[in-house]
Amino acid sequence: MARIVNRDEILSSGDIDSKRVLLDIVEHVLDNIDPVRAVYSSVSVNRESRVFRVDGKIFRIRGRIYVVGIGKAACRMARAIEDLFGDMIEDGVVITKYGHREDLSRLKVIEAGHPIPDANSLRGAEEAMKIFSRVDQRDILLFLISGGGSALFEYPEDGISLKDIIVVNDLLVKSGAKIHEINTVRKHISRVKGGKVSRMVRGRIVALIISDVVGDPIEFIASGPTARDPTTFRDAYRIAKLYDVWDKFPESVRVYIEKGVEGLVQETLKEVPGNVDHFIISSNSIACSHAAEKAQELRLRPAILTTQLEGEAKDAGIVLGSIAVEVYKMDRPVTKPALLIAGGESTVTLVGSKEIGVGGPNQELVLSLSKKIRGLRSVAAVSIDTDGADGSTDASGGIVDGYTYDLLVDRGIDPDTYLKKHDSYRALKAINSLVITGATGTNVNSITLILVR
Amino acid sequence: MARIVNRDEILSSGDIDSKRVLLDIVEHVLDNIDPVRAVYSSVSVNRESRVFRVDGKIFRIRGRIYVVGIGKAACRMARAIEDLFGDMIEDGVVITKYGHREDLSRLKVIEAGHPIPDANSLRGAEEAMKIFSRVDQRDILLFLISGGGSALFEYPEDGISLKDIIVVNDLLVKSGAKIHEINTVRKHISRVKGGKVSRMVRGRIVALIISDVVGDPIEFIASGPTARDPTTFRDAYRIAKLYDVWDKFPESVRVYIEKGVEGLVQETLKEVPGNVDHFIISSNSIACSHAAEKAQELRLRPAILTTQLEGEAKDAGIVLGSIAVEVYKMDRPVTKPALLIAGGESTVTLVGSKEIGVGGPNQELVLSLSKKIRGLRSVAAVSIDTDGADGSTDASGGIVDGYTYDLLVDRGIDPDTYLKKHDSYRALKAINSLVITGATGTNVNSITLILVR
Numbered sequence: 001m002a003r004i005v006n007r008d009e010i011l012s013s014g015d016i017d018s019k020r021v022l023l024d025i026v027e028h029v030l031d032n033i034d035p036v037r038a039v040y041s042s043v044s045v046n047r048e049s050r051v052f053r054v055d056g057k058i059f060r061i062r063g064r065i066y067v068v069g070i071g072k073a074a075c076r077m078a079r080a081i082e083d084l085f086g087d088m089i090e091d092g093v094v095i096t097k098y099g100h101r102e103d104l105s106r107l108k109v110i111e112a113g114h115p116i117p118d119a120n121s122l123r124g125a126e127e128a129m130k131i132f133s134r135v136d137q138r139d140i141l142l143f144l145i146s147g148g149g150s151a152l153f154e155y156p157e158d159g160i161s162l163k164d165i166i167v168v169n170d171l172l173v174k175s176g177a178k179i180h181e182i183n184t185v186r187k188h189i190s191r192v193k194g195g196k197v198s199r200m201v202r203g204r205i206v207a208l209i210i211s212d213v214v215g216d217p218i219e220f221i222a223s224g225p226t227a228r229d230p231t232t233f234r235d236a237y238r239i240a241k242l243y244d245v246w247d248k249f250p251e252s253v254r255v256y257i258e259k260g261v262e263g264l265v266q267e268t269l270k271e272v273p274g275n276v277d278h279f280i281i282s283s284n285s286i287a288c289s290h291a292a293e294k295a296q297e298l299r300l301r302p303a304i305l306t307t308q309l310e311g312e313a314k315d316a317g318i319v320l321g322s323i324a325v326e327v328y329k330m331d332r333p334v335t336k337p338a339l340l341i342a343g344g345e346s347t348v349t350l351v352g353s354k355e356i357g358v359g360g361p362n363q364e365l366v367l368s369l370s371k372k373i374r375g376l377r378s379v380a381a382v383s384i385d386t387d388g389a390d391g392s393t394d395a396s397g398g399i400v401d402g403y404t405y406d407l408l409v410d411r412g413i414d415p416d417t418y419l420k421k422h423d424s425y426r427a428l429k430a431i432n433s434l435v436i437t438g439a440t441g442t443n444v445n446s447i448t449l450i451l452v453r
Numbered sequence: 454m455a456r457i458v459n460r461d462e463i464l465s466s467g468d469i470d471s472k473r474v475l476l477d478i479v480e481h482v483l484d485n486i487d488p489v490r491a492v493y494s495s496v497s498v499n500r501e502s503r504v505f506r507v508d509g510k511i512f513r514i515r516g517r518i519y520v521v522g523i524g525k526a527a528c529r530m531a532r533a534i535e536d537l538f539g540d541m542i543e544d545g546v547v548i549t550k551y552g553h554r555e556d557l558s559r560l561k562v563i564e565a566g567h568p569i570p571d572a573n574s575l576r577g578a579e580e581a582m583k584i585f586s587r588v589d590q591r592d593i594l595l596f597l598i599s600g601g602g603s604a605l606f607e608y609p610e611d612g613i614s615l616k617d618i619i620v621v622n623d624l625l626v627k628s629g630a631k632i633h634e635i636n637t638v639r640k641h642i643s644r645v646k647g648g649k650v651s652r653m654v655r656g657r658i659v660a661l662i663i664s665d666v667v668g669d670p671i672e673f674i675a676s677g678p679t680a681r682d683p684t685t686f687r688d689a690y691r692i693a694k695l696y697d698v699w700d701k702f703p704e705s706v707r708v709y710i711e712k713g714v715e716g717l718v719q720e721t722l723k724e725v726p727g728n729v730d731h732f733i734i735s736s737n738s739i740a741c742s743h744a745a746e747k748a749q750e751l752r753l754r755p756a757i758l759t760t761q762l763e764g765e766a767k768d769a770g771i772v773l774g775s776i777a778v779e780v781y782k783m784d785r786p787v788t789k790p791a792l793l794i795a796g797g798e799s800t801v802t803l804v805g806s807k808e809i810g811v812g813g814p815n816q817e818l819v820l821s822l823s824k825k826i827r828g829l830r831s832v833a834a835v836s837i838d839t840d841g842a843d844g845s846t847d848a849s850g851g852i853v854d855g856y857t858y859d860l861l862v863d864r865g866i867d868p869d870t871y872l873k874k875h876d877s878y879r880a881l882k883a884i885n886s887l888v889i890t891g892a893t894g895t896n897v898n899s900i901t902l903i904l905v906r
Contacts, residue, residue, distance in 0.1 A: 215778075285783075303786040305758075308775040308825075315768030322761040322797060325668075330738070333756040333786060344775060372761075 003027065009432040015401035018380035018451050021298060022399060025339070025449055026382055026435070028294040029287050033386055035073040035146070035210060035442045038282035039080035042208065047088060054206060054279050063138030063203065067092030067107055068128045070153040071146030071222055072387070073210050073442040075102040075109060081142055082106055092131060094144070095124035095152050100441070116169070117154040122162055125155035125192050132200040139203035147212030147387075147443045149222025150183070155191040157256055157265070164250040165189065175243035183223055184231040185239055187268050188260060189253055194229035195219075195269025198276050205276045211283040212387075212443040214308055214344050218278050226276055229268035233260030283307075284343040284445045287386060291449055295339035300451070302341060303334040309344025309448070313361035314368040314419055316346040320448060321372025321381075327452040328376050340450040348391065348422060357423020360391025362446050363398040363434070367415055367424040369450075370400040370408075377402055378453040384435055387443035393425050395434040397446070407431055456480065462885040468854035471833035471904050474751060475852060478792070478902055479835055479888070481747040482740050486839060488526040488599070488663060488895045491735035492533035495661065500541060507659060507732050516591030516656065520545030520560055521581045523606040524599030524675055525840075526663050526895045528555040528562060534595055535559055546584060547597070548577035548605050553894070569622070570607040575615055578608035578645050585653040592656035600665030600896045602675025603636070608644040610709055610718070617703040618642065628696035636676055637684040638692055640721050641713060642706055647682035648672075648722025651729050658729045664736040665896040667761055667797050671731050679729055682721035686713030736760075737796040737898045740839060744902055748792035753904070755794060756787040762797025762901070766814035767821040767872055769799040773901060774825025774834075780905040781829050793903040801844065801875060810876020813844025815899055816851040816887070820868055820877040822903075823853040823861075830855055831906040837888055840896035846878050848887040850899070860884055 004010070004023055011020055031037065045052040050061040065088050069078045074096045082089065082105055092107040097114040110127065112120035135141045156165050168189065172182040187194030198205060205226055213220045219227040236257055240246040246254070259265045272278075280286075285307040292302035305323065309316060320342055327338050334340070346361045359367075362383035373379045384390065384397030408415050408427060418427040428434045457463070457476055464473055484490065498505040503514040518541050522531045527549045535542065535558055545560040550567040563580065565573035588594045609618050621642065625635040640647030651658060658679055666673045672680040689710055693699040699707070712718045725731075733739075738760040745755035758776065762769060773795055780791050787793070799814045812820075815836035826832045837843065837850030861868050861880060871880040881887045 304779065304783075305786050306772075306775040306779040307783070308778045309772065310775055310825075311768035311771035312765060315764035316772050318764035319759075319762065319769050319772040322759040322763055322795075325761045326757065326759040330757075330760070333758050342775075372763075 004435055004437055006432070006434065006436045010399060010435065012432060014403045014407065015378065015380055018378055018401055018453070019399055022380055022382040022449055022451055025291050025294045026384060029290045029447065030437065030440060032290040033282050033287050033442055033444055035076035035282065036080040038210065039077055039208065042279060042281040043084060045084045047086065054208070057277065059140065059204070059206060061088065061140060063136055063140070064090035065140050065142060066090055066131050066135050067142045067144065068131055069094035069144035070149035071210070072097050072100055072148040073146035074144055075100060075104065076441045077144040077146065077208065077210070078104055078107050081144065091134070093124065093127040095128065097148055097152060112152045114148050114151045116166060117151045117162065119162065121152055121154040125153050128153065129155070129200060132197065135201045135203040137202050141201050141203060141205045143205055143207040143226060145207055145222045145225065146210040147222065150193070153192060153222065153225065157189050157191050159252045160189055160256060161252065164252050167250055168253055171245040171248055172243065175245050177239060177243045180220070181239045183220065185236045187223055187229055187231065188233050188236040189256055192225055193223035195224060195227050195272065197225040198269055198273055203275065207276065207278045209278060209280045210442055210444065211280050212445060214284070214310060214445060216280050216283050216285065227278065228270060228272045232267060233257055237261055282442065282444055284447065287444045287447055288341050288343040291339070291341050291447060300337050300339040301334050302339045304341045307343040309342045309346060311346055313346040313348050313364040317365040317368030318372055320450060321369040324373055324379060324381070324450045324452050325376070328379055337453040340452065342448045343445060345445045350422060355421045357418065357421045358393060358426055359422050359424035360385065360393050360397070362390040363393070363395065363424035363428055364419065364422065365448060366398040366400045367427055368419055370404040371415060373402050374405040375402055379451065381448065381450040382435060383446060383448040385446045386440060388437045388440040394436065395425065396437045397435045398424065398428040399433050399435050404431065404433060457888055457890055459885070459887065459889045463852060463888065465885060467856045467860065468831065468833055471831055471854055471906070472852055475833055475835040475902055475904055478744050478747045479837060482743045482900065483839070483890065483893060485743040486735050486740050486895055486897055488529035488735065489533040491663065492530055492661065495732060495734040496537060498537045500539065507661070510730065512593065512657070512659060514541065514593060516589055516593070517543035518593050518595060519543055519584050519588050520595045520597065521584055522547035522597035523602035524663070525550050525553055525601040526599035527597055528553060528557065529894045530597040530599065530661065530663070531557055531560050534597065544584060544587070546577065546580040548581065550601055550605060565605045567601050567604045569619060570604045570615065572615065574605055574607040578606050581606065582608070582653060585650065588654045588656040590655050594654050594656060594658045596658055596660040596679060598660055598675050598678065599663040600675065603646070606645060606675065606678065610642050610644050612705045613642055613709060614705065617705050620703055621706055624698040624701055625696065628698050630692060630696045633673070634692045636673065638689045640676055640682055640684065641686055641689040642709055645678055646676035648677055648680050648725065650678040651722055651726055656728065660729065660731045662731060662733045663895060663897065664733050665898060667737070667763060667898060669733050669736050669738065680731065681723060681725045685720060686710055690714055735895065735897055737900065740897045740900055741794050741796040744792070744794050744900060753790050753792040754787050755792045757794045760796040762795045762799060764799055766799040766801050766817040770818040770821030771825055773903060774822040777826055777832060777834070777903045777905050778829070781832055790906040793905065795901045796898060798898045803875060808874045810871065810874045811846060811879055812875050812877035813838065813846050813848070813850070815843040816846070816848065816877035816881055817872065817875065818901060819851040819853045820880055821872055823857040824868060826855050827858040828855055832904065834901065834903040835888060836899060836901040838899045839893060841890045841893040847889065848878065849890045850888045851877065851881040852886050852888050857884065857886060
């Protein structure tokens with residue numbers, strides 16, 4: 001289980017009491033979003049009567065159970081599935097990121113490339129496709145899906161090479177195309193995305209999903225291997241033209257997309273067949289609910305403001321801070337003692353600055369927020385990326401209170417200057433205000449908690 | 454009274470019903486923040502018993518009544534005061550911005566420079582100081598304060614010229630000093646800021662304030678002519694040094710501040726004397742409460758999220774939109790049908806873009822928000838600057854609904870591109886989604902209203 005390793009240092013100064021409350025809530029959330037715990041919360045198995053249940057829906061086991069897992073949380077999800085189903089599992093494979101391996105007793109583990117797919121991503125997909133083909137009408141495939149699955153699990157359509165896929169991705173990323181647009185193209189040149197897996201399996205598919213996408217759209221999580229895909233070959237072509245990369249695409253890719261536009265090769269999945277069920281067993285929304293539950297236990301009034309947070313981290317910090325000040329001064333929109341909860345994924349845009357520092361969106365968010373709550377007693381805020389790595393730092397995020405801003409100024413660290421050069425890590429580190437957990441083995445985006453008493 | 458002049462055009466397409474609700478609430482707010490109405494809401498006079506009351510506090514009129522008004526709303530405030538006190542008013546002067554004159558029956562009106570003070574700002578202050586000196590111990594000075602008063606009402610300390618003040622201001626603005634820092638310096642070289650007026654009046658001062666500063670800190674509204682000032686000569690000196698402008702300051706200013714640091718001239722007001730009362734009779738918070746009141750009348754659940762909103766407009770739109778989506782999808786933090794209310798002042802930072810368009814923060818906020826609520830039924834948002842001019846445009850702000858984003862795309866107007874070049878005005882104008890009221894004669898910053906049903 002993930003723990004806050006620098007808890008004692010964080011609680012060595014400032015508003016210790018408020019920060020302790022926040023760290024307790026963060027640890028409660030981290031415990032509960034652990035993939036093992038998440039699987040156990042949603043899935044229960046009765047081996048004797050050969051029945052299992054996912055979030056209230058009952059599945060009868062008539063044939064064999066196969067398991068395929070993809071994504072960064074795949075191994076930990078698979079471990080829980082092995083515990084639950086034991087020798088009922090016939091066979092399976094798990095594809096995860098290098099360094100995320102955990103030994104499993106029944107399932108094969110393949111480590112592959114992320115964020116850029118590599119030969120192992122294809123090898124993993126090949127193994128998985130072998131499994132898919134073995135799932136008979138009476139069998140069940142447990143498909144464990146988590147973030148990162150899009151790169152880790154990949155197999156190009158006919159005539160297209162891994163290199164072609166990497167080139168296309170690279171061209172689109174550099175063209176300024178949005179992530180949804182990039183995925184639209186990728187889904188149409190991959191054999192395993194955009195719901196196409198649903199077509200490969202004759203038996204029942206039970207997809208257990210840990211969502212790392214804001215709003216939990218299942219067609220975007222790991223590029224939706226089993227989900228309905230609303231986009232078309234025509235969209236893929238239009239996007240490539242729009243961003244002026246069509247002519248630079250490898251010939252194999254152009255040929256394949258043109259065939260698709262002409263209706264000569266099959267589209268992505270347009271209707272989910274009746275043998276497929278999707279369950280989101282962990283998500284930002286679920287993480288926020290765990291925070292709210294713990295808050296209530298601590299006699300705080302929780303208010304989940306959003307689980308769809310987006311926008312520039314610095315400004316998200318100011319806006320959330322402005323709501324915290326309102327609670328503090330006016331007891332609205334919720335009355336004190338309160339815990340404001342905001343989930344989602346804010347971003348850091350590097351602009352104009354020649355000198356770029358170290359930091360992640362969660363660190364930047366709380367550093368910015370510290371200015372808004374400056375001088376307020378018993379107000380504190382923490383923001384973390386649930387995967388344990390905020391931006392490219394070794395911290396999950398940061399924690400601040402009403403004294404943080406002035407403490408920084410006293411230390412000769414002007415928060416505004418550090419924000420401007422995106423150097424929140426060094427500012428927070430200097431005053432023991434980073435939150436360090438190490439990798440958590442899952443990812444349900446970020447959460448921000450603001451305590452106002 | 455301010456009216457939405459393009460109401461019919463706004464209500465010619467899109468989610469007409471939702472937009473009508475929002476416009477009704479906006480008009481209710483504008484009616485109630487009109488300075489005449491604001492004075493009437495707070496002040497009542499019983500001429501026969503020679504008593505008046507402000508927000509529950511009773512004042513007995515033993516001597517004469519004098520009136521001094523400063524700021525953009527000064528004339529309209531003064532008109533209400535003339536109506537209420539009539540011939541009980543002995544004398545007075547009102548200093549407002551060019552073009553904001555309204556004829557008054559008993560009080561002299563002087564128009565002066567804004568945002569840069571001019572000779573008339575000094576003439577006005579001279580006239581006001583003559584009035585201050587006439588207020589006897591048994592008399593009452595009604596001091597009407599509103600935004601813009603800092604430039605419109607100015608008189609330099611000994612040896613300093615108007616030009617010196619303008620030079621100092623200009624140097625500080627260009628140095629990147631923050632507005633509070635600039636005001637710290639200005640208060641220390643002005644005879645009428647930083648509470649110094651409180652020292653000039655022997656009788657009672659009743660200050661009626663319309664706040665245009667987020668959080669309503671009375672020491673910052675019109676540079677706090679009657680309020681306690683926490684800053685010192687030493688702060689002014691430190692700021693000038695910090696931003697590297699000290700050596701460029703006119704000699705007269707350097708000499709005066711040095712004298713101050715040595716204690717040879719008097720500091721700004723450090724303790725408000727017992728004969729001074731401050732009343733905020735209109736503010737963003739009051740405007741938000743009027744919106745909430747109207748929402749309740751319309752059977753909507755109002756939630757004032759904040760009256761302290763700050764941050765980049767585009768990102769404030771995304772964050773507020775993310776809360777609206779949460780209400781829509783999850784019925785939290787407030788249940789539908791709801792009106793989310795956010796007051797404050799967001800900003801537009803022009804960066805990187807070579808091509809800069811037309812727009813203001815409120816227009817940019819709603820245009821950005823339209824992306825978040827894209828496709829949602831019965832969700833709409835409006836954001837306006839209560840002074841009637843958003844940024845440097847002729848619109849107060851903008852209004853959007855769940856159809857706005859796609860409508861723009863259909864018209865070949867990519868909202869993201871228009872946001873990037875800060876051209877929200879043209880995007881919203883093309884689809885009749887500007888909100889135009891003309892000057893409202895007051896300013897309590899901006900309000901954003903989001904309807905979710």
